[in-house]
Amino acid sequence: MTSINDPLRVLVAHPSADLYGSDRVLLETVQALLERGDRVAVALPGPGPLVAELQGRGALVEYCPTPVLRRSLLSPAGLLRLSGESLRGFRAGLQVLRRYRPDALYVNTVTVPLWPLLGRLARVPTVTHVHEAERHTSRKQQLALALPLLLANSIVANSRFTADTLGHVLPALRGRARVVYNGVPGPASPPPARPALDGRLRVAYVGRLSHRKGVDVALDAVAQLRRRGVDASLDIVGAAVPGYEDYEQLLRHRVQKLGLGQDVVFHGFQPYPWDILAGADAAVVPSRLDESFGNTAVEAVLASRPLVASSVPGLREAAEGYASAQFAAPGDAAGMADALERIVTDWDRYRAAAALDAAAAVERHAPRRYRHSIAAAVAEAAGPRG
Numbered sequence: 008m009t010s011i012n013d014p015l016r017v018l019v020a021h022p023s024a025d026l027y028g029s030d031r032v033l034l035e036t037v038q039a040l041l042e043r044g045d046r047v048a049v050a051l052p053g054p055g056p057l058v059a060e061l062q063g064r065g066a067l068v069e070y071c072p073t074p075v076l077r078r079s080l081l082s083p084a085g086l087l088r089l090s091g092e093s094l095r096g097f098r099a100g101l102q103v104l105r106r107y108r109p110d111a112l113y114v115n116t117v118t119v120p121l122w123p124l125l126g127r128l129a130r131v132p133t134v135t136h137v138h139e140a141e142r143h144t145s146r147k148q149q150l151a152l153a154l155p156l157l158l159a160n161s162i163v164a165n166s167r168f169t170a171d172t173l174g175h176v177l178p179a180l181r182g183r184a185r186v187v188y189n190g191v192p193g194p195a196s197p198p199p200a201r202p203a204l205d206g207r208l209r210v211a212y213v214g215r216l217s218h219r220k221g222v223d224v225a226l227d228a229v230a231q232l233r234r235r236g237v238d239a240s241l242d243i244v245g246a247a248v249p250g251y252e253d254y255e256q257l258l259r260h261r262v263q264k265l266g267l268g269q270d271v272v273f274h275g276f277q278p279y280p281w282d283i284l285a286g287a288d289a290a291v292v293p294s295r296l297d298e299s300f301g302n303t304a305v306e307a308v309l310a311s312r313p314l315v316a317s318s319v320p321g322l323r324e325a326a327e328g329y330a331s332a333q334f335a336a337p338g339d340a341a342g343m344a345d346a347l348e349r350i351v352t353d354w355d356r357y358r359a360a361a362a363l364d365a366a367a368a369v370e371r372h373a374p375r376r377y378r379h380s381i382a383a384a385v386a387e388a389a390g391p392r393g
Contacts, residue, residue, distance in 0.1 A: 024055025190377025
């Protein structure tokens with residue numbers, strides 16, 4: 008009989024090879040397991056920038072076609088495509104499980120619902136980490152994401168709002184999720200914000216380019232500031248969601264329509280946002296819809312920059328208690344412009360508060376705390392093996 012503290016063979020299932028919020032959290036999870044002495048393999052649907060990061064840490068990477076639940080699949084044609092992808096994914100996933108023979112399966116999102124089923128069929132203890140809280144979607148979509156969690160042995164949620172949402176969607180899940188806040192590595196020594204703004208407020212947005220994320224709201228807010236006589240610019244870091252590239256073109260057209268010209272810069276995807284944030288005076292997270300948490304909000308605080316975020320539950324939870332953070336109603340460009348103007352008007356106070364908040368965020372979101380909690384959750388789910 009082995010003990011709960013003995014090293015494990017862990018298979019991790021993840022829906023993409025990108026390097027956005029949940030992907031970075033995955034890296035912290037993998038690091039936690041490797042530091043515990045576990046052998047870790049990560050099943051990904053294909054190549055991408057995440058692969059080198061995983062392999063550099065010592066994890067194996069298995070390519071495995073995996074159906075990912077998206078709204079576009081919840082149509083007759085989409086469901087037909089999902090059926091075909093599920094059949095291929097089922098076979099490939101079973102092959103990976105048989106080849107790797109893990110002691111535990113860690114599923115890093117509810118958008119790959121096939122994996123909890125595969126874990127149950129293979130009798131592998133399964134931990135599902137929930138990063139989604141989709142209260143704004145239809146009941147059918149919410150249930151499609153939540154039902155596979157009934158097959159998991161253990162559930163981890165990235166916020167109280169996420170855990171509460173699970174119980175709201177499916178009462179059988181109420182109280183089952185363990186809340187573990189994301190570990191967010193910050194810059195080694197963030198440069199302090201400028202002593203004076205010198206006439207221009209430099210604003211940064213970091214994240215996916217999508218209507219849901221509200222990047223156009225940030226553009227409108229900057230345009231409103233300029234109409235009020237407040238000089239401002241916007242740096243946009245991120246790429247469009249695959250299949251929604253037209254949104255980026257709409258943003259570029261809107262820049263020209265608003266007369267922002269050279270005052271808005273599209274930097275594309277950047278694996279690490281710290282240089283952009285270091286050059287900014289403030290950061291915005293203008294999401295239109297529910298967010299389960301807000302890694303980008305935490306990153307702004309860690310970078311010692313005042314933050315303006317949408318007043319949605321996950322973002323409020325991520326930035327609660329920080330004096331340098333303000334909130335505006337989702338989609339409210341005027342409210343976001345008001346908050347940014349307050350930063351300009353009272354720069355010394357917001358600058359000092361941001362420095363204090365950064366120190367607090369380093370402890371609240373320390374990767375070591377996250378790693379300890381996640382490694383414990385996987386080890387407990389696996390249990391002693393005989």
